[in-house]
Amino acid sequence: MSTLVWAITDGVAEIALDDGKVNALSEQMLDSLLAAIAEAARADAALLIYGRAGCFSGGYDRKLIAAGGPACDAMRAAGDRLTLALLDYPAPVVIASTGHAMAKAAFLLLLADYRIGAAGAFNIGLNEVAIGMTMPDAAMPQARARVAPQWLNRCALQAQILNPEQALEAGFYDELATGGDLLDRAREKARQLAALDRKAYRETRLLLNAPLRAEVLAALG
Incomplete structure (x- = not known):
């Protein structure tokens, strides 16, 4: 079963994640996502990413995190490339979070230009500390830059799991x-953003993301 399908329609590239489970961001899933994003960028298409009903993504593959070693390092490196690919994307980026969004998946939300979440009994959060992980150096700048200040301590340090309203x-x-x-609302928003002057959007987006991008690169060494 393919973990990812994508197509470009009317100037919007839609990427759907569906591994039949929790859309774990394995190295394979991340490489497929990176390849699709690169193709969409070459087409100068607005980007819409979404997951299967009930789950956007549970984040990195927990089995690889627990095992550690080269496979885990490769997965994390692919995740870092995805962070930079989203920060550098030359057109609008919209995410439709179709349910649960945990850890790395929640960080992806922070990198999009517009995020629409599914209402319901879903969990969203940065749960690294709760599972015994120190927040990665390159992840902390993303949290500081994009999480509302009054929530930063609760999300990044205390690993509070949020409902969609929170x-x-x-x-x-x-x-x-x-x-x-x-999805209808997300497609509408992607088309709306795609209709804005592309050169102005691209250059302003790069300016907006430049400080965070520099911090992420510095943390990656």
Whole structure:
């Protein structure tokens, strides 16, 4: 079963993640995602990323994290490349979070231009500390830059898991939608952003993301 499908329609590249489970961001999934993003960038298409119903993604593959070693390092390196690819993307980036979004998946939300979350009994959060991980050096600047200040301590340090309404307040989402309306609303938003002057959008986006990009690169060494 393919873990990712994508297509470009009317100037919007849609990337759907679906591994039949929790959309774990394995090295394979990340490489496929990076390849699709690169193709979409070459087409100068706006980008819409979403997951399977009920789960955007559970984050990195927990089995690889537990095992450590070269495979885990390769997965993390692919995740860092994805961070930079999203920061550098030359067109609008919209994410429709179709349910749970944990750890690395929650960081992806922070990198998008507009995020629409599914309303319902879903968990969103940076749970690294709760599972015994120190927040990665390159991840902390993302949290500081994009999580609302009054929520930063609770999210990054205390690993508080948020419901969609709290995630909206904390800055992971820009709006919420019911499951049946989520993708329609996300497609509408992607088309709306794609209609803005592309040169102005691209150059302003790069300016907006430049300080965070520099911090991430410095942390990666």
